Amino acid sequence: MLDIKYLRDNFEQAQQRLATRGDEIDLAPLRQLDSRRRELLGEVEALKAEKNRVSALIGKTKDKSTVKDEISRMKEVSSRIKELDEDLRRVNDELQSFLMTIPNLPHPQCPPGGGEDDNVELRSWGELPQFDFEPKAHWDIGEALDILDFERGGKIAGARFTLYKGAGARLERALINFMLDLHTGEHKYVEMLPPFMVNRDTMTGTGQLPKFEHDLFHVEGMDYFLIPTAEVPVTNIHRDEILAAEQLPLYYTAYTPCFRKEAGSHGRDTRGLIRQHQFNKVELVKFVAPQDSDAELEKLLDNAEEVLRRLKLPYRVMDLCSGDIGFSAARTFDIEVWLPGQNVYREISSCSTFGDFQARRAAIRYRPVEGGKPELVHTLNGSGLAVGRTLLAILENYQQKDGSVVIPEVLRPYMGGMERITAT
RNA sequence: GGAGAGGUGGCCGAGUCGGCUGAAGGCGCUCGCCUGCUAAGCGAGUGUACGGGGAAACCUGUACCGAGGGUUCGAAUCCCUCCCUCUCCGCCA
Numbered sequence A: 001m002l003d004i005k006y007l008r009d010n011f012e013q014a015q016q017r018l019a020t021r022g023d024e025i026d027l028a029p030l031r032q033l034d035s036r037r038r039e040l041l042g043e044v045e046a047l048k049a050e051k052n053r054v055s056a057l058i059g060k061t062k063d064k065s066t067v068k069d070e071i072s073r074m075k076e077v078s079s080r081i082k083e084l085d086e087d088l089r090r091v092n093d094e095l096q097s098f099l100m101t102i103p104n105l106p107h108p109q110c111p112p113g114g115g116e117d118d119n120v121e122l123r124s125w126g127e128l129p130q131f132d133f134e135p136k137a138h139w140d141i142g143e144a145l146d147i148l149d150f151e152r153g154g155k156i157a158g159a160r161f162t163l164y165k166g167a168g169a170r171l172e173r174a175l176i177n178f179m180l181d182l183h184t185g186e187h188k189y190v191e192m193l194p195p196f197m198v199n200r201d202t203m204t205g206t207g208q209l210p211k212f213e214h215d216l217f218h219v220e221g222m223d224y225f226l227i228p229t230a231e232v233p234v235t236n237i238h239r240d241e242i243l244a245a246e247q248l249p250l251y252y253t254a255y256t257p258c259f260r261k262e263a264g265s266h267g268r269d270t271r272g273l274i275r276q277h278q279f280n281k282v283e284l285v286k287f288v289a290p291q292d293s294d295a296e297l298e299k300l301l302d303n304a305e306e307v308l309r310r311l312k313l314p315y316r317v318m319d320l321c322s323g324d325i326g327f328s329a330a331r332t333f334d335i336e337v338w339l340p341g342q343n344v345y346r347e348i349s350s351c352s353t354f355g356d357f358q359a360r361r362a363a364i365r366y367r368p369v370e371g372g373k374p375e376l377v378h379t380l381n382g383s384g385l386a387v388g389r390t391l392l393a394i395l396e397n398y399q400q401k402d403g404s405v406v407i408p409e410v411l412r413p414y415m416g417g418m419e420r421i422t423a424t
Numbered sequence B: 001g002g003a004g005a006g007g008u009g010g011c012c013g014a015g016u017c018g019g020c021u022g023a024a025g026g027c028g029c030u031c032g033c034c035u036g037c038u039a040a041g042c043g044a045g046u047g048u049a050c051g052g053g054g055a056a057a058c059c060u061g062u063a064c065c066g067a068g069g070g071u072u073c074g075a076a077u078c079c080c081u082c083c084c085u086c087u088c089c090g091c092c093a
Helices: A004-009 A011-019 A028-060 A064-100 A138-144 A150-156 A166-185 A200-206 A231-238 A290-311 A357-362 A387-397 A409-415
Strands: A120-125 A190-192 A241-244 A250-259 A278-288 A315-319 A331-339 A344-353 A364-367 A378-386
Touching: A004 A011, A004 A028, A028 A064, A120 A290, A138 A387, A166 A190, A166 A250, A166 A278, A166 A290, A166 A378, A166 A387, A166 A409, A190 A231, A200 A231, A200 A357, A231 A250, A231 A278, A231 A357, A231 A378, A278 A290, A278 A387, A290 A315, A290 A331, A290 A344, A290 A378, A290 A387, A290 A409, A315 A344, A331 A387, A344 A387, A357 A364, A357 A378, A378 A387
Parallel strands: A190 A250, A241 A364
Antiparallel strands: A120 A315, A250 A278, A278 A378, A315 A331, A331 A344, A344 A378
């Protein structure tokens, strides 16, 4: 959520910055609602002040018969207050829901652009593997090794669900543990295991609601949603809290499954593990003081990249342009892993700073060292990494001519020493 | 699911037959004083949000005692609904 005071004073500028996202966002109604709100507020508060004053007077009067007129007058004032409060509530609700649908302002350093094609490649890492055979796609590799069963995943649940088997299931688990150990052990994140279902307030705090309800799985009969990412429960850990300055920065990491409807992506990535209704992810979340957020984003990105470096998977880093960043994000770096079976780079991590956008929605504040008023923290998060996509990247990059897949060295301790997955 | 207890400020904890309680008291914290260190002691201060005024310090109004309604001139205090926590029982990974 954007700051209404900022919007009040920097109307044109805000309008222009939002325009770089490419959506048509007209802020005009905001001005109207805002001034109407303040008008009503002044009126109703003056009446309440009078009511309070007179009521106190009545309270002090022993003989109530001498204040009959005041009592009947306050009766009218009270009902007038009720009307005005009702108007105010309506205007307020309208203002709030309008604010809730406005995306974040792109970061000043966010490259301008209309869409994917304008994203900027910052760097790439690793040698693309050379094969003396035609590299296969992971779905073929996984089925041939009998470690991924798309057929039965579909039977059990439906399209976009996969059954992992044997070494495939273990590899997924190994990746989760490897990532968590790296981030907690070397990058100093605190591990969290949050609920996988959350309430409406939590979904609103990080920006999924109210605008993106159609992407979420909702639990029938209870007002719970399945989380689309650990960002949601983990960022909301500190919702409605005022943190001490000394607590910052806070680094949290969490493994969770993620559930997404993928509405609107019908027919895209229908094969394989790329786009699933349920997938595993290890997430990195930070709460930082505003002046640190840019540097913290770089570090977070590096923490995510480190996973790929250790796994020796080639990747590149993209600086997403203003037209391609998400609703709540101010700036986003995507890490894209090389997939030789498909001859493309695919997103495997998305690292973003949200500035104070989520913090304002979720009321996550801290008290500055100098004391004084609480200020909003900045929140950041990134995948560290998407586990299913990491697994498929391993299958494609480490595939051998004989159909087997070599296990990256750092994962072998997590695989009981296994060095290679072969067809049984 | 059944029975009971409870939700007040950073924490603990008072709030009598509704009015003088933004909220006693204690702890904690901050600043100052004092004691050659430490402990103790003394004094002052110490919630949040949204308005209005002011360059600012600050002054001022309103709201908030789990949430939402109701009764009343007036509610933390009475009534209703919901949520959450705890205890016991049942069921259960």
